[in-house]
Amino acid sequence: xxxxxxxxxxxxxxxxxDPTTRAAVAAAMRDDPEIERRVTRHRALRARIRLAYSADIxxxxxxxxxxxxxxxxxxxxxxxxxxxxxxxxxxANPGVAAHAANDVARPSGGAPSWRSAAALAASLFIGVAxxxxxxxxxxxxxxxxxxxxxxxxxxxxxxxxLGADRSSGAPVHMxxxxxxxxxxxxxxxxxxxxxxxxxxxxxxxDAWRIRVLAEEDPRSPAGGDAGANxxxxxxxxxxxxxxxxxSRIVGEPLDHDAEIKARELGWRPVGQALPRH
Amino acid sequence: MTVNLVLVxxxxxxxxxxxxxxxxxxxxxxxxRARDVLQILLDTEAQR
Numbered sequence: 001x002x003x004x005x006x007x008x009x010x011x012x013x014x015x016x017x018d019p020t021t022r023a024a025v026a027a028a029m030r031d032d033p034e035i036e037r038r039v040t041r042h043r044a045l046r047a048r049i050r051l052a053y054s055a056d057i058x059x060x061x062x063x064x065x066x067x068x069x070x071x072x073x074x075x076x077x078x079x080x081x082x083x084x085x086x087x088x089x090x091x092a093n094p095g096v097a098a099h100a101a102n103d104v105a106r107p108s109g110g111a112p113s114w115r116s117a118a119a120l121a122a123s124l125f126i127g128v129a130x131x132x133x134x135x136x137x138x139x140x141x142x143x144x145x146x147x148x149x150x151x152x153x154x155x156x157x158x159x160x161x162l163g164a165d166r167s168s169g170a171p172v173h174m175x176x177x178x179x180x181x182x183x184x185x186x187x188x189x190x191x192x193x194x195x196x197x198x199x200x201x202x203x204x205x206d207a208w209r210i211r212v213l214a215e216e217d218p219r220s221p222a223g224g225d226a227g228a229n230x231x232x233x234x235x236x237x238x239x240x241x242x243x244x245x246x247s248r249i250v251g252e253p254l255d256h257d258a259e260i261k262a263r264e265l266g267w268r269p270v271g272q273a274l275p276r277h
Numbered sequence: 278m279t280v281n282l283v284l285v286x287x288x289x290x291x292x293x294x295x296x297x298x299x300x301x302x303x304x305x306x307x308x309x310r311a312r313d314v315l316q317i318l319l320d321t322e323a324q325r
Contacts, residue, residue, distance in 0.1 A: 007309045014283065016290050045312060045319075049284040143319040 004028065004035065013042035030247065037147075044148045044213045047197045048141050140172075140191060141210055150201050150208035158187055158201055158208045159267065162259050176245065177254040177262070183269040185262055186211070186248060188241060200244050203267040212244045279308045280315070 004012075004025055011017050012025045029036040140154035150158050157172035166173055175198070176188040186202040199213035254262060282293035283304075294304040 006313075007305055010309050010312060011290070011305065014290070041316065042312065045316060046284050048319075049280070049315075050287070143316075 006038070009035065009038050010042050013039050013046060026243075030243070040210070040212060041147075044141060044210060047199075047213045048148075051140060051191070051197065141213060144207070148210040148213065150210060154189065154191065154201075155208055158189065158203075160263065162256065162263070164256055177259050178245065178249045179251065179254070179270050180248040181250050185267045185269070186245075188245060198238065198241060200241060202248075203269075211248075212241055214238065214240055279304055280311045283308055 008017070008021065009025065012022060015022075017025065025035070025039070029039060140150065140152050141148050142151035149155075153171050157170075157174065161170075161172065161174050163174045163177060171192055173190045173192065174187055175190055178186055180186045180202060184202045184204060186200060187208075188198070188200050190198040197213060200211045201208040202211055203209075278297055279293060282288045282296055283290065286293075288296065290301050290304055290308075294301045297304065
């Protein structure tokens with residue numbers, strides 16, 4: 001069994017690993033449910049933060065961030081990459097942006113003052129935590145029992161929305177529904193909006209447990225508003241989601257009629273559905 | 278700062294490290310610690 005540090009799994013979730021290590025982690029995920037669970041937690045946390053800040057992401061770079069970076073530059077007499085510059089370049093061309101950032105000189109000489117940066121980090125950290133809790137009641141993903149379950153509009157959509165229900169303004173779209181090897185119903189969904197994400201949830205008990213959740217990179221051609229285009233199941237799934245579906249699915253995906261029947265029976269495990277009276 | 282730059286702003290590790298002016302390895306360590314704390318906070322909140 002392969003063992004990977006938490007930092008390595010975090011980097012995998014953030015798509016920061018070199019191809020060789022990435023392939024090794026991907027293979028380990030298929031063989032070891034514990035590694036898959038740890039990666040899923042990292043992905044879910046990242047996606048949740050982006051969802052919590054989806055409105056803020058559309059705003060200009062906070063002046064305090066730019067000011068802090070510039071202030072530190074003056075104090076340490078070092079050249080530090082400006083966030084606004086990196087963000088603008090990154091949005092225009094990710095590859096060039098990364099290269100340009102590497103060309104910037106490192107701070108040289110003297111120990112930099114971290115007071116302002118530390119204070120800023122603390123305020124931002126508190127802000128992130130406050131953002132979670134302020135949105136807790138309507139969050140699409142909620143921490144539960146060491147994992148994540150669907151909440152708010154996502155939970156409602158998973159229980160009530162069919163794959164054919166794809167109104168342009170809907171916050172959630174259902175891509176695929178199927179029965180898993182354990183007999184549970186699982187559904188692939190996509191969250192629309194500024195912080196688009198897609199994932200896989202399976203019905204366990206009275207909750208939809210999140211198995212995979214990954215943000216869609218707004219810089220990629222496939223990213224952005226997932227509701228803008230109808231993307232057929234299979235051909236549109238990311239490799240991560242496709243692998244998660246393939247490792248769980250039994251038989252064929254549910255068609256429209258099968259989805260309606262499953263919904264009527266409360267998405268209970270196959271063979272355990274309670275008769276309706 | 279690392280959480281904000283990487284998870285909110287969506288910068289790559291190298292880009293975020295350059296903004297702050299620290300090595301990528303240091304950024305990675307800080308990011309991992311911050312995520313641990315956030316995860317604990319969320320788990321604690323979920324249990325209330």
